[in-house]
Amino acid sequence: MKTISKEELRELYYKDFPLWAEINYELLKEKLYELVDWENLLEEIEDMARSDLKACISQLARILEHMYKWDNFRDLAGGKTAGMGWIKSIENARNEILDAFDLSPSLRTKLPNELNIAWRSARRRLYTWLIQNNHRVENFSIPQECPYTYEEAMTRDLRKEIEQ
Structure with missing residues:
Protein backbone atom coordinates (compact mmCIF):
# COMPACT_ATOMS: atom_id res chain seq x y z
CA MET A 1 0.00 0.00 0.00
CA ASP A 37 -9.15 9.44 8.79
CA TRP A 38 -11.26 8.97 11.90
CA GLU A 39 -13.26 12.18 11.64
CA ASN A 40 -14.72 11.40 8.22
CA LEU A 41 -14.92 7.66 8.91
CA LEU A 42 -17.04 8.21 12.02
CA GLU A 43 -19.28 10.59 10.09
CA GLU A 44 -19.76 7.97 7.37
CA ILE A 45 -20.62 5.30 9.94
CA GLU A 46 -23.17 7.62 11.53
CA ASP A 47 -24.70 8.32 8.10
CA MET A 48 -24.87 4.60 7.35
CA ALA A 49 -26.67 4.00 10.62
CA ARG A 50 -29.24 6.69 9.84
CA SER A 51 -29.80 5.86 6.17
CA ASP A 52 -32.30 3.04 6.83
CA LEU A 53 -34.13 5.19 9.36
CA LYS A 54 -34.29 8.06 6.84
CA ALA A 55 -35.79 5.69 4.28
CA CYS A 56 -38.43 4.60 6.79
CA ILE A 57 -39.21 8.23 7.68
CA SER A 58 -39.69 8.97 3.99
CA GLN A 59 -42.12 6.04 3.66
CA LEU A 60 -43.97 7.15 6.80
CA ALA A 61 -44.26 10.66 5.31
CA ARG A 62 -45.78 9.13 2.17
CA ILE A 63 -48.32 7.27 4.32
CA LEU A 64 -49.26 10.43 6.23
CA GLU A 65 -49.50 12.49 3.05
CA HIS A 66 -51.82 10.04 1.35
CA MET A 67 -53.94 9.46 4.45
CA TYR A 68 -54.43 13.20 4.72
CA LYS A 69 -55.33 13.43 1.04
CA TRP A 70 -57.79 10.57 1.52
CA ASP A 71 -59.41 12.27 4.50
CA ASN A 72 -59.46 15.82 3.15
CA PHE A 73 -59.02 16.00 -0.62
CA ARG A 74 -61.01 13.15 -2.17
CA ASP A 75 -63.59 15.64 -3.41
CA LEU A 76 -60.82 17.53 -5.21
CA ALA A 77 -59.66 14.28 -6.77
CA GLY A 78 -63.03 13.07 -8.02
CA GLY A 79 -65.21 11.90 -5.14
CA LYS A 80 -65.91 8.61 -3.41
CA THR A 81 -63.98 6.28 -5.73
CA ALA A 82 -61.04 8.65 -6.03
CA GLY A 83 -57.95 7.95 -4.06
CA MET A 84 -57.38 4.30 -4.85
CA GLY A 85 -53.85 5.22 -5.90
CA TRP A 86 -53.34 6.74 -2.46
CA ILE A 87 -54.47 3.52 -0.80
CA LYS A 88 -52.08 1.47 -2.92
CA SER A 89 -49.27 3.88 -2.13
CA ILE A 90 -49.97 3.60 1.62
CA GLU A 91 -49.98 -0.19 1.44
CA ASN A 92 -46.71 -0.20 -0.53
CA ALA A 93 -45.08 2.21 1.92
CA ARG A 94 -46.15 0.07 4.87
CA ASN A 95 -44.62 -2.98 3.19
CA GLU A 96 -41.36 -1.09 2.60
CA ILE A 97 -41.27 -0.19 6.31
CA LEU A 98 -42.01 -3.76 7.38
CA ASP A 99 -39.27 -5.04 5.05
CA ALA A 100 -36.84 -2.60 6.68
CA PHE A 101 -37.92 -3.84 10.12
CA ASP A 102 -37.16 -7.41 9.04
CA LEU A 103 -33.64 -6.39 8.06
CA SER A 104 -33.06 -3.98 10.96
CA PRO A 105 -35.31 -4.78 13.93
CA SER A 106 -34.06 -1.77 15.93
CA LEU A 107 -35.91 0.50 13.50
CA ARG A 108 -39.21 -0.81 14.90
CA THR A 109 -38.64 1.14 18.12
CA LYS A 110 -37.01 4.17 16.47
CA LEU A 111 -39.54 5.01 13.75
CA PRO A 112 -42.50 5.87 16.02
CA ASN A 113 -40.35 8.63 17.54
CA GLU A 114 -39.96 10.22 14.10
CA LEU A 115 -43.67 10.85 13.44
CA ASN A 116 -43.31 14.64 13.68
CA ILE A 117 -40.38 14.71 11.27
CA ALA A 118 -42.37 12.57 8.83
CA TRP A 119 -45.38 14.88 9.20
CA ARG A 120 -43.30 17.98 8.39
CA SER A 121 -42.24 16.28 5.18
CA ALA A 122 -45.82 15.21 4.43
CA ARG A 123 -47.06 18.80 4.94
CA ARG A 124 -44.53 20.10 2.42
CA ARG A 125 -45.60 17.42 -0.05
CA LEU A 126 -49.27 18.28 0.49
CA TYR A 127 -48.71 21.97 -0.21
CA THR A 128 -46.68 21.09 -3.30
CA TRP A 129 -49.48 18.78 -4.48
CA LEU A 130 -52.05 21.55 -4.03
CA ILE A 131 -49.93 23.98 -6.04
CA GLN A 132 -49.23 21.44 -8.77
CA ASN A 133 -52.96 20.81 -9.07
CA ASN A 134 -53.73 24.54 -9.37
CA HIS A 135 -55.33 24.97 -5.96
CA ARG A 136 -54.81 28.12 -3.92
CA VAL A 137 -52.91 26.94 -0.84
CA GLU A 138 -54.30 29.79 1.24
CA ASN A 139 -57.71 28.11 0.93
CA PHE A 140 -56.42 25.12 2.86
CA SER A 141 -55.23 24.84 6.43
CA ILE A 142 -53.04 21.80 6.91
CA PRO A 143 -52.34 21.37 10.63
CA GLN A 144 -48.87 21.95 12.05
CA GLU A 145 -49.23 18.95 14.35
CA CYS A 146 -49.68 15.50 12.88
CA PRO A 147 -53.38 14.56 12.99
CA TYR A 148 -52.55 10.84 13.05
CA THR A 149 -50.92 8.51 15.53
CA TYR A 150 -48.13 6.22 14.45
CA GLU A 151 -50.39 3.22 15.10
CA GLU A 152 -53.09 4.69 12.87
CA ALA A 153 -50.58 5.38 10.09
CA MET A 154 -49.38 1.80 10.17
CA THR A 155 -52.71 -0.02 10.56
CA ARG A 156 -55.72 2.03 9.43
CA ASP A 157 -57.58 0.14 6.70
CA LEU A 158 -58.77 2.66 4.14
CA ARG A 159 -60.22 -0.07 1.92
CA LYS A 160 -62.91 -0.66 4.56
CA GLU A 161 -63.80 3.02 4.38
CA ILE A 162 -64.61 2.76 0.66
CA GLU A 163 -67.61 0.59 1.49
CA GLN A 164 -68.99 3.04 4.05
Whole structure:
Protein backbone atom coordinates (compact mmCIF):
# COMPACT_ATOMS: atom_id res chain seq x y z
CA MET A 1 0.00 0.00 0.00
CA LYS A 2 1.27 3.44 -0.99
CA THR A 3 2.08 5.70 1.95
CA ILE A 4 -0.26 8.65 2.29
CA SER A 5 -0.31 11.47 4.82
CA LYS A 6 -3.31 12.16 7.02
CA GLU A 7 -3.87 15.48 5.21
CA GLU A 8 -3.78 13.78 1.80
CA LEU A 9 -6.18 11.13 3.03
CA ARG A 10 -8.55 13.77 4.40
CA GLU A 11 -8.45 15.63 1.05
CA LEU A 12 -9.07 12.38 -0.78
CA TYR A 13 -12.40 12.09 1.04
CA TYR A 14 -13.68 15.00 -1.09
CA LYS A 15 -11.76 14.22 -4.30
CA ASP A 16 -12.11 10.43 -4.67
CA PHE A 17 -14.41 8.90 -2.08
CA PRO A 18 -14.09 5.25 -3.24
CA LEU A 19 -10.29 5.47 -3.04
CA TRP A 20 -10.57 7.15 0.38
CA ALA A 21 -12.76 4.26 1.60
CA GLU A 22 -10.41 1.65 0.15
CA ILE A 23 -7.35 3.21 1.82
CA ASN A 24 -9.09 3.48 5.18
CA TYR A 25 -10.20 -0.13 4.88
CA GLU A 26 -6.62 -1.22 4.25
CA LEU A 27 -5.36 0.90 7.16
CA LEU A 28 -7.88 -0.70 9.49
CA LYS A 29 -7.13 -4.17 8.21
CA GLU A 30 -3.42 -3.59 8.79
CA LYS A 31 -4.20 -2.10 12.24
CA LEU A 32 -2.55 1.21 11.30
CA TYR A 33 -5.10 3.08 13.39
CA GLU A 34 -3.05 6.26 13.77
CA LEU A 35 -3.26 6.86 9.98
CA VAL A 36 -7.04 6.38 9.64
CA ASP A 37 -9.15 9.44 8.79
CA TRP A 38 -11.26 8.97 11.90
CA GLU A 39 -13.26 12.18 11.64
CA ASN A 40 -14.72 11.40 8.22
CA LEU A 41 -14.92 7.66 8.91
CA LEU A 42 -17.04 8.21 12.02
CA GLU A 43 -19.28 10.59 10.09
CA GLU A 44 -19.76 7.97 7.37
CA ILE A 45 -20.62 5.30 9.94
CA GLU A 46 -23.17 7.62 11.53
CA ASP A 47 -24.70 8.32 8.10
CA MET A 48 -24.87 4.60 7.35
CA ALA A 49 -26.67 4.00 10.62
CA ARG A 50 -29.24 6.69 9.84
CA SER A 51 -29.80 5.86 6.17
CA ASP A 52 -32.30 3.04 6.83
CA LEU A 53 -34.13 5.19 9.36
CA LYS A 54 -34.29 8.06 6.84
CA ALA A 55 -35.79 5.69 4.28
CA CYS A 56 -38.43 4.60 6.79
CA ILE A 57 -39.21 8.23 7.68
CA SER A 58 -39.69 8.97 3.99
CA GLN A 59 -42.12 6.04 3.66
CA LEU A 60 -43.97 7.15 6.80
CA ALA A 61 -44.26 10.66 5.31
CA ARG A 62 -45.78 9.13 2.17
CA ILE A 63 -48.32 7.27 4.32
CA LEU A 64 -49.26 10.43 6.23
CA GLU A 65 -49.50 12.49 3.05
CA HIS A 66 -51.82 10.04 1.35
CA MET A 67 -53.94 9.46 4.45
CA TYR A 68 -54.43 13.20 4.72
CA LYS A 69 -55.33 13.43 1.04
CA TRP A 70 -57.79 10.57 1.52
CA ASP A 71 -59.41 12.27 4.50
CA ASN A 72 -59.46 15.82 3.15
CA PHE A 73 -59.02 16.00 -0.62
CA ARG A 74 -61.01 13.15 -2.17
CA ASP A 75 -63.59 15.64 -3.41
CA LEU A 76 -60.82 17.53 -5.21
CA ALA A 77 -59.66 14.28 -6.77
CA GLY A 78 -63.03 13.07 -8.02
CA GLY A 79 -65.21 11.90 -5.14
CA LYS A 80 -65.91 8.61 -3.41
CA THR A 81 -63.98 6.28 -5.73
CA ALA A 82 -61.04 8.65 -6.03
CA GLY A 83 -57.95 7.95 -4.06
CA MET A 84 -57.38 4.30 -4.85
CA GLY A 85 -53.85 5.22 -5.90
CA TRP A 86 -53.34 6.74 -2.46
CA ILE A 87 -54.47 3.52 -0.80
CA LYS A 88 -52.08 1.47 -2.92
CA SER A 89 -49.27 3.88 -2.13
CA ILE A 90 -49.97 3.60 1.62
CA GLU A 91 -49.98 -0.19 1.44
CA ASN A 92 -46.71 -0.20 -0.53
CA ALA A 93 -45.08 2.21 1.92
CA ARG A 94 -46.15 0.07 4.87
CA ASN A 95 -44.62 -2.98 3.19
CA GLU A 96 -41.36 -1.09 2.60
CA ILE A 97 -41.27 -0.19 6.31
CA LEU A 98 -42.01 -3.76 7.38
CA ASP A 99 -39.27 -5.04 5.05
CA ALA A 100 -36.84 -2.60 6.68
CA PHE A 101 -37.92 -3.84 10.12
CA ASP A 102 -37.16 -7.41 9.04
CA LEU A 103 -33.64 -6.39 8.06
CA SER A 104 -33.06 -3.98 10.96
CA PRO A 105 -35.31 -4.78 13.93
CA SER A 106 -34.06 -1.77 15.93
CA LEU A 107 -35.91 0.50 13.50
CA ARG A 108 -39.21 -0.81 14.90
CA THR A 109 -38.64 1.14 18.12
CA LYS A 110 -37.01 4.17 16.47
CA LEU A 111 -39.54 5.01 13.75
CA PRO A 112 -42.50 5.87 16.02
CA ASN A 113 -40.35 8.63 17.54
CA GLU A 114 -39.96 10.22 14.10
CA LEU A 115 -43.67 10.85 13.44
CA ASN A 116 -43.31 14.64 13.68
CA ILE A 117 -40.38 14.71 11.27
CA ALA A 118 -42.37 12.57 8.83
CA TRP A 119 -45.38 14.88 9.20
CA ARG A 120 -43.30 17.98 8.39
CA SER A 121 -42.24 16.28 5.18
CA ALA A 122 -45.82 15.21 4.43
CA ARG A 123 -47.06 18.80 4.94
CA ARG A 124 -44.53 20.10 2.42
CA ARG A 125 -45.60 17.42 -0.05
CA LEU A 126 -49.27 18.28 0.49
CA TYR A 127 -48.71 21.97 -0.21
CA THR A 128 -46.68 21.09 -3.30
CA TRP A 129 -49.48 18.78 -4.48
CA LEU A 130 -52.05 21.55 -4.03
CA ILE A 131 -49.93 23.98 -6.04
CA GLN A 132 -49.23 21.44 -8.77
CA ASN A 133 -52.96 20.81 -9.07
CA ASN A 134 -53.73 24.54 -9.37
CA HIS A 135 -55.33 24.97 -5.96
CA ARG A 136 -54.81 28.12 -3.92
CA VAL A 137 -52.91 26.94 -0.84
CA GLU A 138 -54.30 29.79 1.24
CA ASN A 139 -57.71 28.11 0.93
CA PHE A 140 -56.42 25.12 2.86
CA SER A 141 -55.23 24.84 6.43
CA ILE A 142 -53.04 21.80 6.91
CA PRO A 143 -52.34 21.37 10.63
CA GLN A 144 -48.87 21.95 12.05
CA GLU A 145 -49.23 18.95 14.35
CA CYS A 146 -49.68 15.50 12.88
CA PRO A 147 -53.38 14.56 12.99
CA TYR A 148 -52.55 10.84 13.05
CA THR A 149 -50.92 8.51 15.53
CA TYR A 150 -48.13 6.22 14.45
CA GLU A 151 -50.39 3.22 15.10
CA GLU A 152 -53.09 4.69 12.87
CA ALA A 153 -50.58 5.38 10.09
CA MET A 154 -49.38 1.80 10.17
CA THR A 155 -52.71 -0.02 10.56
CA ARG A 156 -55.72 2.03 9.43
CA ASP A 157 -57.58 0.14 6.70
CA LEU A 158 -58.77 2.66 4.14
CA ARG A 159 -60.22 -0.07 1.92
CA LYS A 160 -62.91 -0.66 4.56
CA GLU A 161 -63.80 3.02 4.38
CA ILE A 162 -64.61 2.76 0.66
CA GLU A 163 -67.61 0.59 1.49
CA GLN A 164 -68.99 3.04 4.05
